[in-house]
Amino acid sequence: MDDIIAGLRRLALLARDISIDNVLLSVLVVTVSLMILAGIYLDVMAIPAVISCHEETITVQHQLASSSGTTDTKDEKSTPSCMTLRDFLTQFVPSLSGYYPTPYLFNGHLQTIYAALVAQPRVQGRADLIKYEREIIEMPDGGVVALDWYPSNDKHTVAPSTPILVLTHGLTGGSHESYVEDVVHKMAHAPYHYRTVVMNFRGCANSDVLTPQLYCAAYTADLKYVVEMIQMRYPNAPLAACGFSLGANVLTKYVGELGEECPLITYVSVGNPLNLVIGSERLESGWFSKRVYSYRMACSLIKVFSKHAYLFENHPNVDLDAVMKSSSVREFDASLTAKVFGYADVDEYYKLGSSSLYVPSIRIPAMFLHSLDDPIVPKESIPTEEILNNPYCVLVTTKYGGHLGWFEGMFRTNRWVTKPIVQYLTAMILAHGSLPLSARRKIPSPSPFTKEGQRLPPAAEPLDDNRSKDNNTINNVVKLTGTANVETWINTSRHGNAVAVSEYSGRKSQAVLHKPPSVLTTLLKQFGVLGVIFTVFAWARRRSSWL
Incomplete structure (x- = not known):
């Protein structure tokens, strides 16, 4: 003492x-x-996003004021401005100038694991941040899909002409995922006040399953039905979409299947597996990937399936024991998904379900967001050539970010990727609304449908393997190759062929936004x-x- x-x-x-x-x-x-x-x-870590696209992308016509961070419509009598899709991104998506990763999340694995274990609403104490209004939609085959609206789906609460953003989530995810809620919260509040709706796949987000069918990366019939229903309910509301991971694959395949008949103004694909064959090989090859990522995803799939396993007891092709014993995503898809959706085997499912096959058929402005250190979606699975050869598509890549991560900040982390998603979608919606009706893209009317007797499209509509190898004719869709004005990519025929086509040059272009001023200086x-x-x-x- x-x-x-x-x-x-x-x-x-x-x-x-x-x-x-x-x-x-x-x-x-x-x-x-x-x-x-x-x-x-x-x-050192502030690496600008790389924007890769065809050198002669489609042009976007608008009457928006060019101010950093804000987009305000000009006088209706002013002359519309035209700029390429790439220039549109560099001007109206300033967040692409730099991404500062969280210091202790310095590689893709750390970003991915942090996203899965830490950055969840309940873990971060914000489970009640968004109060959805759930609507159950009955599908023509008797199944149901849960739509989570925010704000309310009531026409008297929000104007019927308010733009609507449709979101699709990742594997076994739902509207509760933090990456979904981040976008929903930004889009539904000031200064935008848009209506958002999250389509929960069958069995996800505590939704019911009434038929012996769940969902898969190739099945787009439910999404098509839901979008048509929304379009008929709100005929004057512009529609845009954003998909994450597996939901991005479904969304991209849907957009490619419809081609010029797609009712969306634009869409964003985030962390899309795109080529399921390459993605599966990478996921099942490495010890860590198979024992951690693939195993955990398989456990999540089994958890969803086990709640509704009784519906599959009498299915002639499904072995319940094999499904419940699956230790990887590939085993689960081989024992259940491929058989339920009518594929010969899991390899055929991965081949025909890859949305990369449908990228050449996309006929609306599309932005693909990817991280090059994504441990679940390897960069080899990104169909770079197909994206760059399509003047409607832009590929945005970052050096860091992981799978659906892109965290920044030190103690209070946030997803950087939410910024470019919101900036791009809102700029496109405002650009569409700033034009007179005669200059806007003519949205195809929804086809009438009834629950009784409607013929559903097959689970997957594969492209013809014997299709022409001509660069200008892929899946009976002629590519736009010249610098087109708005009328060129708006006024297209209903048979999938563009009105004006010039000689294909095959030139690509890359743009890197200038880095912000040096923090050290x-x-x-x-x-x-x-x-x-x-x-x-x-x-x-x-x-x-x-x-």
Whole structure:
């Protein structure tokens, strides 16, 4: 006890000898050092997104004011502006100029695991951030799909002409996923106040399953039915869409199947597996990927299936024991998905269900967002050539981000990817609304449908393997190849052929937005001012002691 008291006395004497100037100087030196190190890290890690596309993309006509971060419509009498799709992104999606990854999430695995285990609404204490209004839609085959609307689906709450964003989630996900809620919250609140609806696949997000069929990456009939229903209910509301992971594959396949008949204004594909064959090979090849990612995804699939396993007891091709014992996604798809949806085997399902086959048929502006360090969707599965050869498509890649991660910030992390998604979709919607009716893209009317006797499209509509190898004729869709005006890509025939076609050049283009001002330079400037202030303060104190 005496030793402790003696030690405290020595500390008190030492503290008495330390001047306030020395304390302030030490604090300033430590603070400046930490901030300079942080500035160096941010300068090194701030990698702008790379925008890759055909050199002669479609042109976008609009009457929007060019201001960073905001898009306001101009006077209705002003002359519409035209710019290429790539230039439209560089001007109206400023967030692509730089992404600052969270320092302790410095690779794709950490980003992906953090997204799965930490960045969930209930974990972060924001499970009640969004109150959805659920609507159950009965499909023609007797199954049901749960639609989660936000804000309310009531026409009296939100104007019927309010733009609608349709979202599709990832494998075994739903409207509760944080990456979905981030976009929903941004789009539904100020300054946009759009209506959003999340389509939960059969059995997901605690929705019911009434028939012996769940969902898969190739099945687009439910999405087509839902979009037509929304279109008939709100005929004057512009429709856009955003898909994540498996939902992005379904959405891309749907857009490609419809071609010019697609009722959407635009859509965004995020972390899309695209080529299921390559993605499955990568997921099942590595020990870590198979034992961690594929195994956990298989467990999630089994959890959804087990709630409704009794519906499959009498299915002639399904072995319930084999399904419940699946230890990987491939085993689950081989024992259930491929058989329920009528494929010969899992390899045929992955081949025909890959949305990469339908990228050449896309005829609306599309933005593909991918991280090159995604451990679940490898960069080899991205059909770069097909995307770059289609003037309607733009590929945006980042060096870091993982699978549906893209976290930034230190203690309060946020998803960076939400910014470009919201900026792009809102700019496209505003551009569409800023034009007179005569200049807008003519949206195909929904086909009448009834629940009784409607013929559903097959689970997968594969492209003809014997299709023409001509670059200009893929799946009976002629590619736009020249720099087209708005009328060129709006006024197209209903047979899948463009009105105007020029000779295909095959040229590609890449754009990298300028990095923001150096964080280190900014810090040094600011601390230069602080240093002068501290020097004057220290001189004044020393001067007073002389006096």
